[in-house]
Amino acid sequence: MAIEERGIEEIVRRVLEEMSSTRSEPQGSIGNGIFLDMNDAIEAAEVAQKELVKLSFEERGKIIESIRRAAIENAEFFAQMAVDETGMGNYKDKVIKNILAAEKTPGIEDLRTESFSGDNGLTIVELSPYGVIGSITPTTNPTETIICNSIGMITAGNSIVYSPHPTAKETSIKAIEVLNKAIVEAGGPDNVITTVQEPTIEQANLMMKHKKIRMLVATGGPGVVKAVLSSGKKAIGAGAGNPPALVDETADLEKAAKDIIDGCSFDNNLPCVAEKEVIVVEKVADYLVSYMTRNGAFLIKSKDQIEKLTELVVDNGHANKKFVGKDLTYILKHIGIEVPAGAKVAIMNVEGNHPLVSAELMMPILPIVRVEDVDAAIDLAVKVEHGFRHTAIMHSKNVDNLTKFAKAIQTTIFVKNGPSYAGIGVGGEGYTTFTIAGPTGEGLTSAKNFARRRKCVLVDGLSVR
Ligand code: NAD
Known part of the structure; x- marks a missing residue:
């Protein structure tokens, strides 16, 4: 091959490489799951979810372990950032809460298959993902809720678009960045967790209405619980208490x-x-x-x-x-x-x-x-x-x-x-959760609550009794 031809070949290779890397960088991304626009955050999470479910269950388990490790390593950093940004709570207890969420939120062991066998064969009921979940999180437990929801929702095979409380936005964004890095380090796709750079109630409303959001989870006061329950989508509401x-x-x-x-x-x-x-x-x-x-x-x-x-x-x-x-x-x-x-x-x-x-x-x-x-x-x-x-x-x-x-x-x-x-x-x-769903009845939510029940029926086979 002539020198000029090799030169042209090299240029073509570089151009193709650049084109493919531009394609893989989703629109409006500013990296690590953070987007300028809510629509772009949702689109990217949808792409990520499709990649996520291609992985084996064992690989999904490794991603969850990596999230737990990153959350524990950053528990003190998250606690300090939350106290500094929100001006609420205390550092010592927030560290405990972050570690609690990382260690005691159930993982893949939470997804149990039900089975029925008899003269007509074998039927199983399995837990499958919804797809992209929109999760609205409170200012009182900003990183704890993100750690806990991420473990539960990703375990069930979903990707997540978060709408954090505006008063805890920097802390919440930091947690999302850290957890996304942990997912990628463990072999998972980019953007399994996304959010917008400027979360507001308007952005939350946009998310709640978006057709690609298949389930909504709200952790907060009565207003936001009512909002998700009025959305027309499957919703989990974890509301106020007065114990x-x-x-x-x-x-x-x-x-x-x-x-x-x-x-x-x-x-x-x-x-x-x-x-x-x-x-x-x-x-x-x-x-x-x-x-x-x-x-x-x-x-x-x-x-x-x-x-x-x-x-x-x-x-x-x-x-x-x-x-x-x-x-x-x-x-x-x-x-x-x-x-x-x-x-x-x-x-x-x-x-x-x-x-x-x-x-x-x-x-x-x-x-x-x-x-x-x-x-x-x-x-x-x-x-x-x-x-x-x-x-x-x-x-x-x-x-x-x-x-x-x-x-x-x-x-x-x-x-x-x-x-x-x-x-x-x-x-x-018992296990922990930071999304306690009283109004909608799921109770202490975990992976199984973020999954759809699907029945597979094999007629006249595999019953060996
Ligand atoms: P909040 O209701 O002010 O905000 C919670 C989230 O909802 C935030 O992200 C906020 O931006 C969003 N939001 C509020 N109103 C909305 C609306 N109309 N539409 C869309 N989004 C809306 O609550 P907070 O001050 O962040 O948290 C404290 C409250 O949350 C307390 O009442 C507490 O009991 C409750 N809480 C419940 C649980 C639980 O698991 N049940 C856990 C933590 C906090």
């Missing part, structure tokens, strides 16, 4: 007091499962309060101060966002109270219909309501939980009382004799 902690006269009061304060102060009360009010039988209330003050509670006695605090933190029946996830010192300094060293939660005695009780505050402020007996406690707890059916906690040694409360309140999570976070697997048995 009551009930204490009866049979409880180990010292332990109950410590557990309640530990649960209530965890990540400055941001978790949707965290104790939001205490309802205690009058006879033991003084003991409980006394033990609480020895375990990190600061008792506000003055009616005037309780009123000022209520005006500060409750805004039109809801939590004042300025104080959500803040620490106690920051909150109380606004009403001129200096918090003694070691105090992490403010407690105060109030009536059952007090705004501090009915609002989901998500801050370390814990109203205490005294009632005559356990039946009155159960009635009030059911009322102040507002039918969310999210989480309830009870401290009692009486099995009948525990059963009566659990039956009456019907919450997705019911923690007996422990801090609320035991319900999501911190010091309690």
Whole structure:
């Protein structure tokens, strides 16, 4: 071959190479799953999903392991970034939550095949992906939810387009970039997880309406749950809670007091499962309060101060966002109270219909309501939980009382004799989730909830009984 011909051949090869690399870089991509435009983010996720399901189940498992490793390696970095960006929660507990999501979210073992065999052959029911899932995530657990949803949804063979809360966008984008890199390192395709550089409610709405999004998962307050349930698509809604902690006269009061304060102060009360009010039988209330003050509670006695605090933190029946996830010192300094060293939660005695009780505050402020007996406690707890059916906690040694409360309140999570976070697997048995779907009934969501059930029937064969 002449020298000129070899030169031309080389040029053609380079041009072809360049053309193919331009083709593989999706439109509007700024790398690692982040896009300028929501439509492009969805298109790229669709391409990725088709590649993902070509991999073997073993290869999918390796991708999940790689996601877990990357999340653990970055748990501290994510925690610090979330605290810095959102100004909510605390670093130490966010590290625990990130590691929890990475380690205890179920993986491929969650996808179990059902089988039926008999005279007419063998039938199996298998779990298949939806395709591209749109997941809307909260500011209170930004990276935890992304880690948890990514493990569950990718395990089931889906790709994901995230719509993170705008107040946690940098942190959420960072988590998406890190997890995408982990997927590619483990042999997976690009863009299995995508999002937009500027997430907003408008972008979320665009995503919810897009025809290529086959399922929606919302983790947040009542507004977003209602939005996905009105979308006309298959949707999972993980909504608000207002978990009551009930204490009866049979409880180990010292332990109950410590557990309640530990649960209530965890990540400055941001978790949707965290104790939001205490309802205690009058006879033991003084003991409980006394033990609480020895375990990190600061008792506000003055009616005037309780009123000022209520005006500060409750805004039109809801939590004042300025104080959500803040620490106690920051909150109380606004009403001129200096918090003694070691105090992490403010407690105060109030009536059952007090705004501090009915609002989901998500801050370390814990109203205490005294009632005559356990039946009155159960009635009030059911009322102040507002039918969310999210989480309830009870401290009692009486099995009948525990059963009566659990039956009456019907919450997705019911923690007996422990801090609320035991319900999501911190010091309690069982797997974790950061998407607790009370409204739509899936409960503690995992891979199987992000999959479609498909029946394959082989007639008159393979039944060997
Ligand atoms: P939020 O409802 O303000 O926001 C959650 C997400 O929904 C964000 O991404 C937000 O941008 C989006 N969003 C809100 N309204 C929307 C709408 N109308 N259309 C489209 N998107 C919308 O909640 P938050 O402050 O981020 O999180 C705290 C709330 O979430 C609390 O009520 C808490 O109990 C709940 N939560 C529930 C769970 C659970 O698993 N059930 C987990 C974490 C938080």
